Amino acid sequence: MARCEVCFRHCELREGQTGFCGGRVCEGGKVIAKNYGRLSSVALDPIEKKPLHRFFPGSSVLSVGSFGCNLRCPFCQNSSISWSVEALSYDDAPLTSPEEIVSRLPEYSKYGCIGMAYTYNEPLIGFEFVRDTAKLVSGQGLKNVVVTNGTASLSVLDEILPFIDAFNIDLKCFDEQTYKHTLGGDLQTVLDFITYAHKSAHIELTTLIVPGLNDTERELRDLVSWIAALDDNIPLHLSRFFPRFNMTDRAATDVSLIYRFADIAREKLRYVYTGNC
Numbered sequence: 445m446a447r448c449e450v451c452f453r454h455c456e457l458r459e460g461q462t463g464f465c466g467g468r469v470c471e472g473g474k475v476i477a478k479n480y481g482r483l484s485s486v487a488l489d490p491i492e493k494k495p496l497h498r499f500f501p502g503s504s505v506l507s508v509g510s511f512g513c514n515l516r517c518p519f520c521q522n523s524s525i526s527w528s529v530e531a532l533s534y535d536d537a538p539l540t541s542p543e544e545i546v547s548r549l550p551e552y553s554k555y556g557c558i559g560m561a562y563t564y565n566e567p568l569i570g571f572e573f574v575r576d577t578a579k580l581v582s583g584q585g586l587k588n589v590v591v592t593n594g595t596a597s598l599s600v601l602d603e604i605l606p607f608i609d610a611f612n613i614d615l616k617c618f619d620e621q622t623y624k625h626t627l628g629g630d631l632q633t634v635l636d637f638i639t640y641a642h643k644s645a646h647i648e649l650t651t652l653i654v655p656g657l658n659d660t661e662r663e664l665r666d667l668v669s670w671i672a673a674l675d676d677n678i679p680l681h682l683s684r685f686f687p688r689f690n691m692t693d694r695a696a697t698d699v700s701l702i703y704r705f706a707d708i709a710r711e712k713l714r715y716v717y718t719g720n721c
Contacts, residue, residue, distance in 0.1 A: 448475040450569055451514050451595050452630045466527060467512025467569040477570040482537040484525040485509040485564045486545070488552055494561060495681050497717055499610045499646050503556045505589055507551060509564025511537075512574070514595050516628035518614070519654060519691040525565045542577035549586060551626050559587035561610075568596040571603055578607035594634040594641075601640055610646040612681075614637055617651070617658035618667035626657065639674060648679040650719075653702060655685065655694045664705050672712040682706050683719035 448455045448463050455463040457470035467479040489507045491500055513526035520526050549557060560581045562574045567590055578588040587609045594613040615634060616627055623631040641647050649671065653659050671678050682705050684697040699721050709716040 445469045445476050446473055449597055450571065450600055450632045451597060453514065454466060461674065465512045465514040465566070465569040467565075477572050478535070478592065479510040479512050479570045479579075481539040481541060482510050482535065483508055483540050485512050486603065487580050488555060488624045489561065490686065491558070491589070494563065494589060494612045494648075495650065495717070495719060496589065496610055496612055496646075496648050497681075498715060499589070500558050500587070500647065500680050503558045505559055505561040505587070506545075506552055506553070506557055507561040507563050508545060508577075509562075509611050510567070512534075513566040513593070514569055514629075515566070515593050518626065518689060519652070519685060519687075520689045522564055523689045534637045542573065542580050544671050545581045546577060546584070549581070559589070561589040561591060563591035566593055566595070568592050568600055568604075568645075571596070571600045575607065577606045578604060582607045586623060592637075593629070594637040595629050596633075598636065598640050601637060601703045605641070605644055608632070608645050610648075611641050612648050612650055613641065615651050615667065615671075618663050618670065619658065622657065626688065635670070642674060642678070648681065650681040650683060652683045652685050653697050653705060654691070655697055659697070661705075664708060668709045669714050671704065676713050677715065678713070679715035679717065680709055680713055681719050682709065684721050 445456050453464050459470050462469045468475050469478040487507050491503045504699045513527045561673050567574050581588050588607055588610055589610045620631045623629045684702050687694045702718050702721055706716045706718050
């Protein structure tokens with residue numbers, strides 16, 4: 445048996461067994477990233493799509509994703525590469541080395557590409573690929589961006605922080621029970637991750653407002669108060685939910701609610717943005 449230390453789950457794995465995230469496996473008595481270099485998506489994206497609005501606005505990044513996720517959000521936007529049965533098919537994706545993907549960056553410089561983004565699935569379940577690639581990107585004087593659910597241990601963060609310039613971190617709600625029972629996560633892990641990352645990198649936060657899940661004014665005020673106590677300059681993105689995946693039983697979030705919540709958030713935060721409106 446070997447114990448995975450990537451997130452709060454600490455999966456105990458037998459030889460050949462895959463962890464809850466679907467992206468890590470026990471081989472040779474050690475837990476390794478079986479999704480290392482198995483890319484599901486590669487695209488040149490505007491930096492604002494991450495979303496990062498206060499980090500080199502107007503630029504672009506070469507975005508890469510793999511497969512697997514350590515949460516189980518019923519409204520997942522990328523279920524085909526995160527935790528559905530379909531995601532497992534990427535086990536057979538061609539291997540791409542850090543050197544190979546970084547070698548593509550110069551051809552995108554004419555499009556304002558400033559570096560690499562690790563995104564689409566949960567990139568930190570395969571933090572080794574992020575670390576190795578980001579080190580090469582930094583060596584070229586370019587930037588590294590991570591888009592994450594923040595459900596990773598601080599030891600993982602220590603591995604990548606020397607090379608990461610910016611994070612967008614999902615703060616999916618501000619209720620411990622919702623994180624545990626609906627999302628399959630742990631709120632305190634995310635709060636600790638945000639606090640630690642904020643010490644040495646630019647961070648922006650995203651909250652998807654889902655009807656019946658996290659759409660009360662009280663919860664929003666608690667969430668905003670926590671962010672403001674850490675740093676009222678941290679940008680917050682409030683995004684509109686649309687029915688997806690296993691959560692098609694409710695309508696999209698009312699646009700007026702997103703705008704009202706943004707006004708409330710601006711009472712304590714300097715930078716608040718609305719998305720999907």
